[in-house]
Amino acid sequence: MQYIIVGLGGQGILFTSRVLGYIAVSRGERVMGSEVHGMAQRGGSVISHFKVGDYSSPLVLTGAADLLLSFDQNEGIRNLHFLRKAGHAILNVHAPEAMENPHLKSFLAERQIKAFCLPGYDILREKMEGRFLFMNALILGAMCGAGAGNLSIDEVSDAVEKLAPAKFRADNLKAVNLGYGHFAGK
Amino acid sequence: MGNKVILLGNEAIARGIVEAGCDVAVAYPGTPSSEILPAVAKYADELGTRTAVEWAVNEKVAFEVAATASFTGKRTCAIMKQVGLNVAADPLMSVAHFDLAGGFLIVSADDPGPHSSQTEQDSRYFAMFAKVPCFDPASAQEAKDMVFDAFDLSEKYHMPVMLRPAVRVDHCRQDVETGTVRDLARKADFKKDIRRWVCLPAHVKINHPQLNAKLDSVREDFETAFGRYNLEIPAKGKARIGIIASGVSFSIVMDLLKEWKREDVAILKIGTPHPLPVKMVEEFMARHDNLLVLEETYPVIEMQLPNRTKLKGRWNGFVPRAGELLPEVIRDLILNALGEPVPEEGVPELKAAIEEMKVTPKPPMLCPGCPHRASFFAMRKALPTGIYPSDIGCYTLGVNQRDVDTTIDMGASLTSASGFYLAYKTDGKDQPVVATIGDSTFFHMGILGLANAVYNRHAFVLAILDNSITAMTGGQSNPNVGEKLRQGDEGRRIEIEPVVRGCGVSFVKVVEPYDTADSAEVFKEAWEHAKANREPAVVILRHPCMLLRQKQARVKVRVNPDKCIGCKYCTNFFNCPGLPFDEGAKKARIDERFCVQCGVCIQVCPHGAIEAVEGEEA
Structure with a gap:
């Protein structure tokens, strides 16, 4: 299983790969990932590679990722080429009309990519007083709700509970459930 | 037996430093090395070692403090990024000639790409320049293992040894085996010896030939006794290509071959690029006609070969002489070397969409409120x-x-x-x-x-x-x-x-x-x-700094559309992520996703269009 996680510096992308890693290791699987630290984190484009299974290198080859988790619409679109045929994308989208671009739609269709778009900012604004730092938990929940990534909501909730700092634990779990509810059963 | 935990490459290196019984660790922060020293302190606290752990004011200071502490017989290390080693180049060149007492490890983290540096220079060149041995890890686990060997080698030959992790090792996260602390129970015991510790020209005349002899012995060791880092992965049947690879490039090759299910490729992995085990490489070269060398970022392995004309490498421009060797780059290099078709980046529709939607990479910026x-x-x-x-x-x-x-x-x-x-x-x-x-x-x-x-x-x-x-x-x-x-x-x-x-x-x-x-x-x-x-x-x-998240007055602001004339003064000269220009409306606007309500932009607008929202101050 190969993940690409993208967004902007400061959105909490590293926490997401820590959650994925925690789950994989508790399943007895090997993990490997590549993170971005330093200047690249200052609000600029950030990409995290994450691989579960018997790999040697932390980097995902373009066209080989199973799942793209995107915290930012533009970063998500820029990195869709990482997805393999029939891969899945979970995208936080702030301008849904842009997703109707005919070239984009034909690329997704051609590669049989399933793109799950959610209005992350709207959800967090309405349900969590606009605290956008919970985008990572929201995306993780959405991933489970969309049935992508082969991870159960219980596993993700459990990992988030273990890894989140105590004072943000309840809020993180709430965000996981909001993300899950956005797609689950729909 | 060890315990497997997921660590950042830099944490794995730190764990190795503490477990190997290092008594003094000094560093100056710099991406991609910054996480090593705080992790040394964390493990030293957890494992109850006496290790002194310090940020120095710069890398030269860090190097000299750590190197001198090793004169007393203790294990010490200096940690920095590649350009930090430039700052520490002066003591590096001198100390290389010394007949050290305790093990002295230099960790210099490289940044091919570069991602967060002003150069993408190769610290292994510095190892060559200073005539010190260098380990080049291909993974977090290997980086940790190499820390032990580097200390042992340093003590065997009484010379500094460099560990050169590149950014993909520093910032990879993988399962790593942790162990217990090797308690060396060393006591500081500085034995005065002017010939040994004072770098007078007269002493260099003795020490330089001695350094050369040490390096020859290390090379011999690398040829024979370091099979865990320098090893051949043979092809099944006749190899169509022989690849000499070091660092994370080796790991990428391994994943590509697995993905392709190819067995007609032979690999020689080099984990100790300086001094190069030349005989081992030449012996591999003799058995293959089609040879490719993959290393980051300078041709360090290539340069040490008496005859490299048979190689597809940097000397003949086959391998790019700048930039990171990403999986796509390595894939194309292998396929080109094999004379096989390189896959088209078959995403013209995506490219067209990205162009139409004007989606560009976002460069790093000062934080909102900075x-x-x-x-x-x-x-x-x-x-x-x-x-x-x-x-x-x-x-x-x-x-x-x-x-x-x-x-x-x-x-x-x-x-x-x-x-x-x-x-x-x-x-x-x-x-x-x-x-x-x-x-x-x-x-x-x-x-x-x-x-x-x-x-x-x-x-x-x-x-x-x-x-x-x-x-x-x-x-x-x-x-x-x-x-x-x-x-x-x-x-x-x-x-x-x-x-x-x-x-x-x-x-x-x-x-x-x-x-x-x-x-x-x-x-x-x-x-x-x-x-x-x-x-x-x-x-x-x-x-x-905003990252310290200290409490400060919050001023909610808005752009008054009647006053904003769309002059872009604020975006040109203030340029805050929370204050973008709306190209549709031709006015500035507040982007609440990023605005931290510092209120500074109120002073910026020459037309007074940015206003505090009354009654909303928190």
Whole structure:
């Protein structure tokens, strides 16, 4: 299983790969990932590679990722080429009309990519007083709700509970459930 | 038996340093090495070792402190990034000649790409230059294992040994085996010996041939005794290509072959690129006609071969001579070497979509609310015809609002200001120059440039952007903060003002950068003082870094569309992620996703269009 996680510096992308890693290791699987630290984190484009299974290198080859988790619409679109045929994308989208671009739609269709778009900012604004730092938990929940990534909501909730700092634990779990509810059963 | 845990590559290295019984670890932060030292402190606390763990003021200091501690027979290490090793090059070249007592490890983290550096230089070249052995790990686990071997090798031959992790090892996260601390119970025991510890020319005449002999012995060891790092993975049947690979390039090749299910490729992995086990490589080369060499970032393996003409490498331009060897690059290199078709990047539709939607990579920017943005704004407002040399830190991102005209390396804001001063002075012109430097960089290398400018009477303004942290690398302490890493370990804070005054500066004023009108007045005053007295004038702009998340007044703002004339003054000269320009409406707007309600932008708009939302101050 190969993940690409993208967004902007400061959105909490590293926490997401820590959650994925925690789950994989508790399943007895090997993990490997590549993170971005330093200047690249200052609000600029950030990409995290994450691989579960018997790999040697932390980097995902373009066209080989199973799942793209995107915290930012533009970063998500820029990195869709990482997805393999029939891969899945979970995208936080702030301008849904842009997703109707005919070239984009034909690329997704051609590669049989399933793109799950959610209005992350709207959800967090309405349900969590606009605290956008919970985008990572929201995306993780959405991933489970969309049935992508082969991870159960219980596993993700459990990992988030273990890894989140105590004072943000309840809020993180709430965000996981909001993300899950956005797609689950729909 | 060890226990497997997921670690960052840098944490794995730190774990190795503590487990190997290292007594003194000193570093200066720099991406991609910054996470190593805090992890050394964490493991030392957890495992109860006595390890001294310190941030030094710069890499030369770190190197000399750690190297000298090893003269007493203890294991020590100095940790830095690749350009940090440039700063420490002087002691590196000397100490390489010493007959050391305890093990001395140099960790120099490279940044092919580069991702967060001013160069993508190869520390292995420095190992070659200084004649010290170098390990080049391909994974976090291997990096940890190599720490033990590096210490052992250093003690076997009494010479410094380098571990060169590249960024993909430093910042990879993988399962790593942890172990227990090797308790060496060493006591500091410095044995005075002038021949050994004083680098006089007469001693170099003895030590240099001795160093050469040591290196020959290390090479012999690398040929025969390091099979866990230098190994061949043979093809099944006849190999169509032989690949010599080191570092993370090796790991990428392994994944590609697995993905392709190919078995007609032979690989020679080199984990000790200097001194190169030449016989091993030549023997591999003799058995293959088609040979490709993959290493980052300079041709270190290639250069050490007596005959490299058979290789597809950098010497003949087959392998790119700049940039990171990403999986796509390596894939294409292997396929090209095999004479097989390279897959088309079959995403024309996606490319067209990205072009139409004008989706571009977002460069790093100063954070919303960052005090540096306000400082830069005031500086430009006060001295719009100024030249603005800057330095290494978050504030280099002031390029985005064109408030940074030059950056060379750590500390060069001051020396560049001196250079500009002299160049214009010889024409008889008073050219305003404002140098910007952060607090950590000031202590790293700024003080010397300041002393030089005072001594030589250079007129310019020095703006010390004091956010009370080493911010760019993730918030490390420095002398201006005074904290230390290990539990119960106390440092002492050094204030900037007395240091500046002690260098002979008479104009020193501290301002709150959020008050841009006041700062601008002080900038003007500082320049007039500098010009009149032919000396540097110092303005300290003090406001804590936003990443420290200290409580501050919040001012909710809005852009009044009736007053905004769409002049883009705010986006050009303030350039805050929370204040973008709406191309549709042709007006600025507040982007609440990023705005942190610092309220500084109210002072920015020349038309008064940015307003506080009444009654919403928190």
